[in-house]
Amino acid sequence: VWNQTEPESAAARLLSLCFLKTAGVWVPAMYLWVLGPIHLLYIHRHDKGYIQMSRLFKAKMVAPSSGSL
Helix, strand or coil: CCCCCCCCCHHHCCCCHHHHHHHHHHHHHHHHHHHHHHHHHHHHHHCCCCCCCCHHHHHHHHHHHHCCC
């Protein structure tokens, strides 16, 4: 069906604009969901995951996320 308002026919596009916008949101999230457990398993098996953090560092990390600067 030809639509006069579309700049090009729908058949000419391989992927819809809606799909492309959705993929732009889901791909990074799926990347983290897939590689996150692998990274945690690597850290657990190689005993290199512990990072010493001072109380000041922890406070600086928590303060912006709580909304107070």
